[in-house]
Amino acid sequence: MLNREIRSVLVTVPFPDSDLDDLRKAFAPADVVVTRPNDSAAIAEALEHVDVAVHVWEIDDRFLAAPNLQWVHCDRAGLTKSARPEVFEKGLIVTGSAGRSASALAQHAFFFALGLAFDARALADKQSRHEWGGIPGYHDRLALHGQTLGVVGLGSTGREIARLGRAFGMRVVGYTRSANVPDGLVDLLLVSQSGDDIGELVSQSDVIMIAAPLTNDTFHLFDEERIGDMKRSAVLINVARGQLIDQEALIAALMENRIAGAGLDVTDPEPLPPESPLWDLPNVIITPHVTPKLVDRTQRSVQMIVENVRRYRAGEQLINQLRPEDLFSR
The missing domain is CATH 3.40.50.720 (NAD(P)-binding Rossmann-like Domain)
Incomplete structure (x- = not known):
């Protein structure tokens, strides 16, 4: 099976420190860069070299242009805006947090x-x-x-x-x-x-x-x-x-x-x-597209990411990975 190396990771999701620690352990020995989701300069700098990103929103053109980026996990349930033709053309792996809620x-x-x-x-x-x-x-x-x-x-x-x-x-x-x-x-x-x-x-x-x-x-x-x-x-x-x-x-x-x-x-x-x-x-x-959250919603997201780190390194299909049939181009 394909073995994928992870050398550096960008995280823009404001996870609590304990959950960030769990992610650092899962991604180790990779370097994990944590930024605020609205810190455009820091995100742009990190995207110049990271292999993996854990992003609070769906992807945009910055992620498609990142030279080394192989996998983006969007901490969202739906990935409609990420299911773009360019994603599949580039071969970028995109996953989400569907199922946490x-x-x-x-x-x-x-x-x-x-x-x-x-x-x-x-x-x-x-x-x-x-x-x-x-x-x-x-x-x-x-x-x-x-x-x-x-x-x-x-x-x-x-x-x-x-x-x-x-x-x-x-x-x-x-x-x-x-x-x-x-x-x-x-x-x-x-x-x-x-x-x-x-x-x-x-x-x-x-x-x-x-x-x-x-x-x-x-x-x-x-x-x-x-x-x-x-x-x-x-x-x-x-x-x-x-x-x-x-x-x-x-x-x-x-x-x-x-x-x-x-x-x-x-x-x-x-x-x-x-x-x-x-x-x-x-x-x-x-209701205005809002649902009361589960008490362990954040932990459910982190558990998905941790499992996907294992699958990514092992060359396996990831949980909630976008597939060509998910394409939305309207």
């Missing part, structure tokens, strides 16, 4: 599902008015148990969503790129590489949760036609990236009551403009 994101998705099922917006409005009851049709609303959950994307977050769905007593349908999924995770598995159509998930699901990466293939995965295939009683929840949904098509479907609601932690664009109709729709819950 998977269980929190899964809980976030169910915050939306429960909020929509229980009509949290109407209940909060009644509470603010000191009014007891009086929401038309409330006794006809359905809880999640017994309904069908469609999970789009079965990476770290999608798998946690599926597990929670089963815990809520839901039937779970999963749609994923490859069949590398634990047995028993879902009741019905649809695999795009095997020719399965996401339409089967869309037509069956009462709640659809999107946890897929944004790529050229998944851009506007939920367009006017796909949203039109949803049940009128179904809700669409997105905790991934805003451009996975054609937002204008979603707004039209919501305003015309062609679907029951939406929960959006991500929008297109971000921040969501003040004039967007989404803000005022009673069947929409919005």
